Amino acid sequence: xxxxxxxxxxxxxxxxxxxxxxxxxxxxxxxxxxxxxxxxxxxxxxxxxxxxxxxxxxxxxxxxxxxxxxxxxxxxxxxxxxxxxxxxxxxxxxxxxxxxxxxxxxxxxxxxxxxxxxxxxxxxxxxxxxxxxxxxxxxxxxxxxxxxxxxxxxxxxxxxxxxxxxxxxxxxxxxxxxxxxxxxxxxxxxxxxxxxxxxxxxxxxxxxxxxxxxxxxxxxxxxxxxxxxxxxxxxxxxxxxxxxxxxxxxxxxxxxxxxxxxxxxxxxxxxxxxxxxxxxxxxxxxxxxxxxxxxxxxxxxxxxxxxxxxxxxxxxxxxxxxxxxxxxxxxxxxxxxxxxxxxxxxxxxxxxxxxxxxxxxxxxxxxxxxxxxxxxxxxxxxxxxxxxxxxxxxxxxxxxxxxxxxxxxxxxxxxxxxxxxxxxxxxxxxxxxxxxxxxxxxxxxxxxxxxxxxxxxxxxxxxxxxxxxxxxxxxxxxxxxx
Amino acid sequence: xxxxxxxxxxxxxxxxxxxxxxxxxxxxxxxxxxxxxxxxxxxxxxxxxxxxxxxxxxxxxxxxxxxxxxxxxxxxxxxxxxxxxxxxxxxxxxxxxxxxxxxxxxxxxxxxxxxxxxxxxxxxxxxxxxxxxxxxxxxxxxxxxxxxxxxxxxxxxxxxxxxxxxxxxxxxxxxxxxxxxxxxxxxxxxxxxxxxxxxxxxxxxxxxxxxxxxxxxxxxxxxxxxxxxxxxxxxxxxxxxxxxxxxxxxxxxxxxxxxxxxxxxxxxxxxxxxxxxxxxxxxxxxxxxxxxxxxxxxxxxxxxxxxxxxxxxxxxxxxxxxxxxxxxxxxxxxxxxxxxxxxxxxxxxxxxxxxxxxxxxxxxxxxxxxxxxxxxxxxxxxxxxxxxxxxxxxxxxxxxxxxxxxxxxxxxxxxxxxxxxxxxxxxxxxxxxxxxxxxxxxxxxxxxxxx
Numbered sequence: 001x002x003x004x005x006x007x008x009x010x011x012x013x014x015x016x017x018x019x020x021x022x023x024x025x026x027x028x029x030x031x032x033x034x035x036x037x038x039x040x041x042x043x044x045x046x047x048x049x050x051x052x053x054x055x056x057x058x059x060x061x062x063x064x065x066x067x068x069x070x071x072x073x074x075x076x077x078x079x080x081x082x083x084x085x086x087x088x089x090x091x092x093x094x095x096x097x098x099x100x101x102x103x104x105x106x107x108x109x110x111x112x113x114x115x116x117x118x119x120x121x122x123x124x125x126x127x128x129x130x131x132x133x134x135x136x137x138x139x140x141x142x143x144x145x146x147x148x149x150x151x152x153x154x155x156x157x158x159x160x161x162x163x164x165x166x167x168x169x170x171x172x173x174x175x176x177x178x179x180x181x182x183x184x185x186x187x188x189x190x191x192x193x194x195x196x197x198x199x200x201x202x203x204x205x206x207x208x209x210x211x212x213x214x215x216x217x218x219x220x221x222x223x224x225x226x227x228x229x230x231x232x233x234x235x236x237x238x239x240x241x242x243x244x245x246x247x248x249x250x251x252x253x254x255x256x257x258x259x260x261x262x263x264x265x266x267x268x269x270x271x272x273x274x275x276x277x278x279x280x281x282x283x284x285x286x287x288x289x290x291x292x293x294x295x296x297x298x299x300x301x302x303x304x305x306x307x308x309x310x311x312x313x314x315x316x317x318x319x320x321x322x323x324x325x326x327x328x329x330x331x332x333x334x335x336x337x338x339x340x341x342x343x344x345x346x347x348x349x350x351x352x353x354x355x356x357x358x359x360x361x362x363x364x365x366x367x368x369x370x371x372x373x374x375x376x377x378x379x380x381x382x383x384x385x386x387x388x389x390x391x392x393x394x395x396x397x398x399x400x401x402x403x404x405x406x407x408x409x410x411x412x413x414x415x416x417x418x419x420x421x422x423x424x425x426x427x428x429x430x431x432x433x434x435x436x437x438x439x440x441x442x443x444x445x446x447x448x449x450x451x452x453x454x455x456x457x458x459x460x461x462x463x464x465x466x467x468x469x470x471x472x473x474x475x476x477x478x479x480x481x482x
Numbered sequence: 483x484x485x486x487x488x489x490x491x492x493x494x495x496x497x498x499x500x501x502x503x504x505x506x507x508x509x510x511x512x513x514x515x516x517x518x519x520x521x522x523x524x525x526x527x528x529x530x531x532x533x534x535x536x537x538x539x540x541x542x543x544x545x546x547x548x549x550x551x552x553x554x555x556x557x558x559x560x561x562x563x564x565x566x567x568x569x570x571x572x573x574x575x576x577x578x579x580x581x582x583x584x585x586x587x588x589x590x591x592x593x594x595x596x597x598x599x600x601x602x603x604x605x606x607x608x609x610x611x612x613x614x615x616x617x618x619x620x621x622x623x624x625x626x627x628x629x630x631x632x633x634x635x636x637x638x639x640x641x642x643x644x645x646x647x648x649x650x651x652x653x654x655x656x657x658x659x660x661x662x663x664x665x666x667x668x669x670x671x672x673x674x675x676x677x678x679x680x681x682x683x684x685x686x687x688x689x690x691x692x693x694x695x696x697x698x699x700x701x702x703x704x705x706x707x708x709x710x711x712x713x714x715x716x717x718x719x720x721x722x723x724x725x726x727x728x729x730x731x732x733x734x735x736x737x738x739x740x741x742x743x744x745x746x747x748x749x750x751x752x753x754x755x756x757x758x759x760x761x762x763x764x765x766x767x768x769x770x771x772x773x774x775x776x777x778x779x780x781x782x783x784x785x786x787x788x789x790x791x792x793x794x795x796x797x798x799x800x801x802x803x804x805x806x807x808x809x810x811x812x813x814x815x816x817x818x819x820x821x822x823x824x825x826x827x828x829x830x831x832x833x834x835x836x837x838x839x840x841x842x843x844x845x846x847x848x849x850x851x852x853x854x855x856x857x858x859x860x861x862x863x864x865x866x867x868x869x870x871x872x873x874x875x876x877x878x879x880x881x882x883x884x885x886x887x888x889x890x891x892x893x894x895x896x897x898x899x900x901x902x903x904x905x906x907x908x909x910x911x912x913x914x915x916x917x918x919x920x921x922x923x924x925x926x927x928x929x930x931x932x933x
Contacts, residue, residue: 070531072855365859379869381845396859399826405854409869414841417870420852426859 031084035059038187041086045156048163051170058176058186065180071343072372072404073312075285078250085188085221141205148204150234151196155223158194165196169227173256173293173320181252182289189223189254197232197263206462208237222253228263230296235266237462251310253288261296261323268461269317270469272309272476280339280368283311290317294326294352302329303346304460306469308476311340316374318347321355321383328357331457333469335476336369336401345375345392345406350383350416361392362454365401366477376408379416386416394424395453397446397477447474489521492546496639499547507641507677516638523632532630535817535849537757537786540669540731544703549581549672550642567662568693571910574660581667581702582642582674588662630761630790634735637675637707644677649686651716656687663694665702665726676706682716684741689719691911696754700727710738710746714768717745721911725918726754728783735761742768742797749905750777751915752787753922762791766800766828776805778902780922781814781846788817795828802833807902809895810839810846817849822863824856831858835865840872840898842891872898892923 029037038059042052067078145152151162158166176186197203228234238255251273259265267290276283286309292301303317319328330346348357363371373392394403405422427449435445451458451470458466496517503513525541526533570576570590578588649657663676682688696702704726712718726732732755740746752758764773779787787810793802808816816839824831839848852865872894880890899919906912 394854394856396856396861399829399858399860401859402855402857404856405852405865407851407853407867409839409850409867410847411839411841411849411869412845412847414844414846414871416841418868419870420850420867421865422852422854423864424854424856425862 029084029086032081033059033083033085033188037085041188041190044086045159047159050163050167051159054171054176055187055189058183059188061177062180062183062187065183067180071314072370072374072406073314073341073343075312075341078285080184083250086190144204148201149198150201150203150207151194152207153194155189155192155194155225158225162194162196165227166194166225169225169256169258171256173258173291174254174289179289181287182254185221185223185252185254185289189221192223192225192253193236194224195226195234195236197228197234199229200231201229202232203234206235206237220251220253222251224253224255225258226256226265226267227258228260228265228299230260231262232260233264235462236268237465238267238269239271249282250285251287253290255288255290255317257292257301259292259294259296259299259301259323259326262298263296264300264302265292266302267292267304267317268465269303269305269307270461270465270472271305271307271313272472274311275309275338275340275476276311278338278367280311283340284309285312286310286315287312288315290315291320291347292318292328293320294323294328294355296323296326297352298325299323300327300329302331302460304329304331304457305333305344306457306461306472307332307334307342307344308472310342313340313342313344315344316346318349319357320349320351321357321386322351323355324352325354326352327355329460330357330359330361330375331460332361333364333454333457333473334362334371334373335364335473336366336371337476337478338367338369340367341370341372343372343374345373347376348378348388350377350379350386350388350413352383354385354387355383356387357389359388359390359392360456361390362457363392363394363403364397364450364453364473364477365394365403366397368400370402370404372404372406373422374406374408376410377418377420378408379411379413379418381412383413384415386413386418388416388418388420390418390420390422392420392422393453394422395450396424396426446477450474450477485524485527488542489524492525492636493517493521495546499640503548503640504642507644508638513639516635520632520635520639523635525636526630526632532790532819533759535786535815535819536759536788537731537815540703540757544669544731545672546636546640547672548640548642548675549667550583566697567664568695568914571658571660571691571908571914574658574689574691576660576662577645578662578664579643579645579676580664581672582663582676584643584645585664588664630792631735631737631763633705633733633761634707634737637677637705637735640673640705641675641677641707644679646679647688647690648681649683649688649716651683651685651713654687656689656717656719658689658691660691661693663692663704663706665694665696665704665730668701669703669731673703673705676704678706678708679711680709680718680720681711682713682718682744684714684716686713686716688717689721689908691721692723694722694724694726694732694754696725696727696730701729702727703731705733706735708734708736710736712738712740712744712746712771714741715743716741717747719747719907720749721906721908722748722750723915723918724750724752724754724758724760726758728754728756730755730757732758734759735763737763737765739765739767740771740773740800743770743772744768745772745774747774747905748776749902750775750789751902751919752777752779752789753918755787756784757786758788759786760789760791762789764791764793764802766793766795766802767797769797769799771797771800773800773802774905775803776902776905777818778806778899779808779816779818780811780919781809781816782811782843782922783814784812785814786817787814788819790819791821793820793822793833795822795824795831795833798828799830799832800828801831804833804835804837804852805901805905806837806839806850807899808839808848808850809842809898810848811843813843813845815847815849817847817851819849819851819853820865821851821853821855822865824854824858824861824863826857829858829860831861831863833861833863835867836901837865837867838898838901839867839869840895841870842872842895895923896920
């Protein structure tokens with residue numbers, strides 16, 4: 001045997017040593033990312049060939065990309081080969097055994113938010129067998145949704161049950177080439193939600209991941225696809241106000257919304273992941289791509305977000321207004337405290353005639369937090385009569401925080417009207433003095449003023465959420481006053 | 483052309499002419515440093531956030547070596563016959579530079595007590611002007627850390643002359659100086675590098691009118707660099723009027739530093755050039771400094787008018803007022819990118835930005851970016867930006883008064899620019915500018931009647 005052949009053989013053997021191609025039923029693959037890992041994930045989930053191929057294409061593209069650094073944030077470099085890209089849902093026994101083992105700080109927060117006792121255990125990841133009523137609640141929900149013909153299931157289930165819908169819509173709003181984190185997500189996404197509302201159906205209830213049927217962890221690379229067919233209506237709630245226990249530091253999710261003719265999608269997010277401690281240690285990196293396309297005439301997509309958690313938030317829920325007469329909305333409250341950083345905003349791309357968009361963004365900075373609004377309003381030459389109104393206000397609490405506004409207005413149609421206004425200031429001494437002189441404590445006064453500042457966004461949230469969001473805001477700004 | 487090829491060409495062109503570049507304007511070492519820094523960094527590209535609206539294609543084609551380097555060896559700059567310079571302003575000393583080099587025969591110096599204006603390049607007949615040292619030619623505010631100011635490095639490497647203005651305090655009446663830069667040679671012959679350094683002593687006053695015009699083919703490559711230093715309590719009123727030829731590339735970098743209670747009123751009107759880009763960088767370094775930055779831009783046909791203005795507040799209680807009005811007609815792109823940064827120490831900052839663009843052509847484009855970057859809470863910052871067409875209700879009002887649609891539209895466009903034009907405090911200059919602007923707008927006759 002020649003020397004060359006020897007070397008070849010040893011190379012082959014080395015590759016085999018990693019064992020990614022074997023059928024070992026590992027719960028967690030070793031850290032690192034290559035085509036074998038992607039194939040493994042896809043096989044584990046029993047995905048059809050088109051999806052495996054799509055994931056691989058995404059990976060190959062991702063490998064050619066470099067991480068973007070234009071956001072107004074700073075964090076140590078991420079080693080993407082040090083992350084494990086697949087782990088089976090953890091057994092419940094891994095969690096704390098009872099509430100006594102849970103971080104008292106977390107429990108204190110639940111107390112302040114008024115989270116019902118039995119839910120606290122679930123949120124904290126306590127290994128309780130019977131998780132309150134959620135099973136029965138979920139079943140009832142499922143029946144009602146089935147009657148209406150609405151599909152609402154985990155993404156992995158949709159892969160099995162509705163591959164034709166996936167093949168048709170997946171990646172059509174956020175292609176796998178879109179950006180670094182979206183490409184990564186496309187290659188390795190773990191699970192997420194899938195919603196399809198058929199023609200003319202008004203979804204009979206608010207869909208919420210909080211009560212989602214798959215209690216299993218969806219992991220750090222979540223992928224959500226919502227399709228509203230002609231004339232359909234759906235309101236979707238993501239996240240919850242209570243802080244979730246989560247071990248993954250990097251989150252790179254993708255959300256795609258498709259609204260066909262006369263369809264209406266309302267997507268609300270309350271994000272309160274672990275923001276790290278007061279010194280900025282730990283905390284979640286939330287790098288998310290969210291985009292909706294108003295594909296049909298007179299369709300409507302509305303994003304509402306309340307962002308209080310995560311060490312770094314980097315997301316721009318956007319609307320592509322392709323259908324004539326379609327409209328997009330973006331309502332956002334983003335709060336940063338301690339060492340949190342948020343670079344968030346939206347993109348409104350006007351393509352169709354008479355398309356309209358509204359952007360209301362409220363940023364609150366406290367402590368050493370850095371809050372950035374970054375938004376693009378782009379009117380293409382085809383968008384006759386396009387109309388946009390943008391308002392983004394920032395509130396500063398303390399001399400060490402930052403509030404930044406980077407709007408982009410690009411208009412290529414002379415019949416369009418685009419307006420942007422923004423203001424940045426601290427809490428007005430006059431307002432504070434007025435409240436104090438009425439016997440309101442300083443903390444309550446600040447909460448009152450902040451609530452007023454955010455009112456236009458909160459009123460877009462579903463009722464019960466709006467109340468929780470206000471409490472949440474007060475909790476997350478704790479310590480910012482005085 | 484790739485960036486590396488472009489950088490190589492830049493170095494080659496520099497090496498070819500470096501020996502003939504006057505060291506009294508910029509020392510050889512500083513030229514060398516500048517060209518190395520620029521080559522290392524690369525010329526700006528539209529992939530960079532603050533250059534994305536600029537038309538940078540002329541950089542790929544331009545000959546970087548200055549016109550003067552080509553001409554000086556052979557003959558002094560030829561001033562074309564029938565050169566139509568703007569009429570002089572009463573009480574202003576005029577200094578004219580042709581292709582970046584001082585032209586004494588086109589200048590009219592008024593001796594003014596309290597200020598000195600000189601060019602650094604020795605005029606052939608008056609060697610007395612020559613500076614023995616390069617004192618007073620301190621480097622323009624180091625642009626190394628600021629990618630937006632990289633074209634100032636290009637100017638520093640190739641500059642052929644400098645207009646040096648220093649104003650002493652102690653007189654109440656402001657000094658009045660007018661600088662006229664004429665671009666004659668085409669971009670195929672060489673580039674022109676206007677260069678100005680202004681230093682105001684504490685409590686001094688200066689009114690500076692800076693004009694950029696073209697003669698000849700109108701296809702020049704101009705890259706100007708201006709440095710302004712405003713002392714404690716000094717006031718500078720600076721009018722910058724850019725009317726470069728219709729096929730020119732006009733690039734410009736201005737850096738200014740304001741000391742305590744300094745006041746800088748900067749008014750820019752950009753109407754010329756095929757591709758024009760202004761970079762304005764102002765640092766509010768002293769408490770209580772005040773900046774009033776007003777800019778108007780008109781774009782027609784295939785023109786690109788891009789203006790990037792960065793204001794940095796590093797001292798307390800300073801004030802910035804930014805106004806931009808731009809009209810894009812034809813297939814033009816008019817962009818304004820205004821950024822205000824408030825550092826931690828700049829408590830009590832008050833800033834206001836009002837950026838408005840008017841779309842007046844079927845394929846025109848308006849890009850406005852009012853940006854705020856704020857690192858302290860004791861501030862009052864606001865901005866507003868709009869892009870759109872003329873207000874229908876205003877048009878209707880004028881039509882109902884019997885005006886023709888054309889006249890009504892022109893009138894409203896005129897009114898739109900007034901937010902900037904009305905800030906011109908010199909009646910004589912304002913009249914000149916109004917006539918120029920009216921000339922820029924289609925069918926000027928009826929507007930001129932109104933003036």
